[in-house]
Amino acid sequence: MTVQSTSVPTAAKSSSFGRLDSKNLILIPPGIMLLVFFLCPFLIMGAVSFYYRVPDGFYEPDFVLSNYAAFFDPVFLTALVRSLTLCAVISVVCVSLAMPFTYLVSRMRRVVQIPIVILLLCILTLSEVILGFSWTILLSRTAGVSNILVWLGVLDRPVSLYPSSFAIMIAMLHFCFPFAVLTIYPPISRFDRSLPEAAATMGAGPVRAFFTVVVPALRGTIISALVLVFVFALGAYLFPQMLGRPADWTLSVLITDQAIYKSNIPFAAAMSVFLCLICFSLILGVGKLSKKSEG
Amino acid sequence: MTNLTLENVWKRFGSFDALKHVNLDLPSGKMITFLGPSGSGKSTLFRLVAGLDSASEGVVRFDDTDVTRMPAHQRNVGMVFQNYALFPHLNVWENISYGLMLQRRPKAERRARAEELLELIKLPHIADRTLNQLSGGQRQRVAIARALAMEPRLFLLDEPLSALDAKLREHMQNELCDLQQTLGITTIVVTHDQREAMTMSDVVVVIDHGEIQQVGTPLEIYRKPSTPFVADFVGTSTLLEGIARQDGTFEFEGRRLNVGCIGEAERDHTPSLLCLRPEQLALRTQSDDPSHAIPVEVRLIRDLGSEIEVTASFGKYEFLVKEPSGHSLGYSEGDRLDLLLPDHAHVMRA
Ligand SMILES: Nc1ncnc2c1ncn2[C@@H]1O[C@H](COP(=O)(O)OP(=O)(O)OP(=O)(O)O)[C@@H](O)[C@H]1O
Ligand SMILES: [Mg+2]
Numbered sequence: 296m297t298v299q300s301t302s303v304p305t306a307a308k309s310s311s312f313g314r315l316d317s318k319n320l321i322l323i324p325p326g327i328m329l330l331v332f333f334l335c336p337f338l339i340m341g342a343v344s345f346y347y348r349v350p351d352g353f354y355e356p357d358f359v360l361s362n363y364a365a366f367f368d369p370v371f372l373t374a375l376v377r378s379l380t381l382c383a384v385i386s387v388v389c390v391s392l393a394m395p396f397t398y399l400v401s402r403m404r405r406v407v408q409i410p411i412v413i414l415l416l417c418i419l420t421l422s423e424v425i426l427g428f429s430w431t432i433l434l435s436r437t438a439g440v441s442n443i444l445v446w447l448g449v450l451d452r453p454v455s456l457y458p459s460s461f462a463i464m465i466a467m468l469h470f471c472f473p474f475a476v477l478t479i480y481p482p483i484s485r486f487d488r489s490l491p492e493a494a495a496t497m498g499a500g501p502v503r504a505f506f507t508v509v510v511p512a513l514r515g516t517i518i519s520a521l522v523l524v525f526v527f528a529l530g531a532y533l534f535p536q537m538l539g540r541p542a543d544w545t546l547s548v549l550i551t552d553q554a555i556y557k558s559n560i561p562f563a564a565a566m567s568v569f570l571c572l573i574c575f576s577l578i579l580g581v582g583k584l585s586k587k588s589e590g
Numbered sequence: 591m592t593n594l595t596l597e598n599v600w601k602r603f604g605s606f607d608a609l610k611h612v613n614l615d616l617p618s619g620k621m622i623t624f625l626g627p628s629g630s631g632k633s634t635l636f637r638l639v640a641g642l643d644s645a646s647e648g649v650v651r652f653d654d655t656d657v658t659r660m661p662a663h664q665r666n667v668g669m670v671f672q673n674y675a676l677f678p679h680l681n682v683w684e685n686i687s688y689g690l691m692l693q694r695r696p697k698a699e700r701r702a703r704a705e706e707l708l709e710l711i712k713l714p715h716i717a718d719r720t721l722n723q724l725s726g727g728q729r730q731r732v733a734i735a736r737a738l739a740m741e742p743r744l745f746l747l748d749e750p751l752s753a754l755d756a757k758l759r760e761h762m763q764n765e766l767c768d769l770q771q772t773l774g775i776t777t778i779v780v781t782h783d784q785r786e787a788m789t790m791s792d793v794v795v796v797i798d799h800g801e802i803q804q805v806g807t808p809l810e811i812y813r814k815p816s817t818p819f820v821a822d823f824v825g826t827s828t829l830l831e832g833i834a835r836q837d838g839t840f841e842f843e844g845r846r847l848n849v850g851c852i853g854e855a856e857r858d859h860t861p862s863l864l865c866l867r868p869e870q871l872a873l874r875t876q877s878d879d880p881s882h883a884i885p886v887e888v889r890l891i892r893d894l895g896s897e898i899e900v901t902a903s904f905g906k907y908e909f910l911v912k913e914p915s916g917h918s919l920g921y922s923e924g925d926r927l928d929l930l931l932p933d934h935a936h937v938m939r940a
Binding site for chain 1: 672
């Protein structure tokens with residue numbers, strides 16, 4: 296799903312919501328699905344975020360703002376800033392790597408393209424747990440890459456490369472890169488070949504043509520990919536826990552921590568609502584921005 | 591002013607030969623068209639010249655420089671793409687001065703050059719417009735201006751006029767010719783429209799199935815087609831199969847036609863083709879000289895307003911004859927008449 300496509304349902308709504316002809320009937324099942332599986336849980340979560348948490352117990356229905364107030368605790372604020380920075384870095388790095396990569400792949404012959412896309416899809420099907428555990432092995436002292444470095448003479452003896460923020464970054468990149476590539480793959484493979492060719496006839500070598508024509512002409516795609524990868528990365532909560540120290544924990548980890556280990560569901564809900572609002576406003580804002588730059 | 595030479599150029603896509611032993615030596619400073627039906631390899635040849643594809647075999651030369659392995663961005667050719675390929679993220683003047691931007695020229699200079707070119711294409715007031723504020727014809731001119739901005743050695747246009755309506759097309763044909771003459775730049779236009787090729791160019795290169803069929807001025811191509819394909823593709827013609835004799839007569843279906851055969855075809859032995867164009871023919875009720883006429887039957891009379899097209903047949907051959915419109919023909923469909931042949935006609939190898 297791209298940011299552009301999020302604007303499609305609204306357009307369809309405004310034009311044909313009054314009548315309920317056969318064309319609209321088909322919208323009912325997905326509509327119900329969205330309502331039951333997306334909107335209802337979200338509303339419940341919103342409601343819970345205002346509930347009162349019974350000390351040493353669970354929670355009871357109420358309307359208190361203390362869950363949101365607790366949020367201004369410096370611990371959570373720094374976690375929030377850390378999450379946003381981490382995801383921003385991941386998203387920028389992923390998209391900057393994915394752009395040239397996808398561009399090159401899309402210009403290869405079909406027989407080469409298909410296996411690469413399949414490989415990326417395979418990585419995407421691996422859950423965070425599997426990726427996380429494989430990185431704990433890869434970065435470990437006993438079986439990890441540092442043994443190769445020792446063998447190469449770079450290190451004296453094997454070391455464990457985790458927990459560290461570097462380890463989190465690596466695993467997150469691994470996790471987000473296929474997603475980034477697959478988001479920008481369709482627009483890049485549809486991209487008009489004659490534009491870089493025209494640039495070439497005017498004296499631009501392949502690299503300059505890429506940066507002066509392909510990148511700026513695809514800026515809408517790039518912006519939406521940045522946002523999507525950012526949101527995708529925000530959802531990752533196992534990597535910081537498995538590969539980082541508590542000091543590296545992100546907001547998603549803290550939410551898990553509050554909800555599962557501290558049983559403070561209302562506070563976890565409040566943080567989730569906050570995170571959701573950040574994502575929504577980002578997507579909406581960027582959607583508006585890219586629409587403005589196109590029109 | 592660059593003279594373009596291709597020597598024994600081949601282009602293969604897998605096992606398919608898109609171009610076969612192409613040899614061309616094109617004069618500098620001229621308007622040249624590549625003419626051929628769809629899929630004949632015009633664009634392929636064109637892309638080899640621009641350097642967007644590389645030849646499988648052979649040599650491409652600009653003047654005396656071998657550019658076969660030179661990448662497109664070093665060749666300095668200006669190119670107008672079929673879809674114009676204007677950069678959507680840049681406005682009109684930025685598009686035109688893109689090449690100068692690559693050379694890091696100061697903004698004032700780039701702007702001045704863009705204005706100059708806009709003047710040349712007669713659109714002086716659109717420098718600051720974005721592309722979606724332009725009509726199709728304007729876009730095309732901007733693409734032309736952009737291609738000319740770097741003072742290229744060759745100016746290439748791939749079917750530049752195919753997307754325009756008939757009126758604008760004719761207008762742009764004239765404009766392009768004027769522009770070419772003002773700048774004196776070697777210009778190559780790809781087209782599958784034979785009329786366009788005939789009206790615009792100094793030299794026409796006819797291509798079919800990846801092979802050069804003929805190179806010549808429009809008149810040469812029309813009057814002295816060197817292969818049946820050219821005779822058929824350029825204009826209307828009827829090709830009679832027979833044997834050209836040493837004395838200039840043509841032996842055809844047991845007759846000896848006194849048509850004064852001219853052309854390269856071998857005499858006396860091997861079969862050759864006699865090319866007859868509509869304007870060389872006339873229909874009469876009775877001819878004085880039977881060796882100068884063929885008996886035909888009128889099949890179809892079509893009044894086009896400007897002229898009348900008459901189709902007449904002899905055996906499997908059909909002839910098109912044009913009569914002036916406005917007065918009565920004196921014959922009607924089904925009549926048997928004599929088709930008068932010209933004093934001189936072109937023969938070619940079968
Ligand atoms: N990249 C390619 N791979 C395989 N075959 C190709 C490729 N490009 C062109 N061809 C083939 O080469 C032949 C010539 O194509 P080309 O594009 O040069 O035709 P054209 O004369 O420009 O036709 P048109 O008037 O339709 O543009 C066609 O049969 C086409 O299928
Ligand atoms: Mg073509």
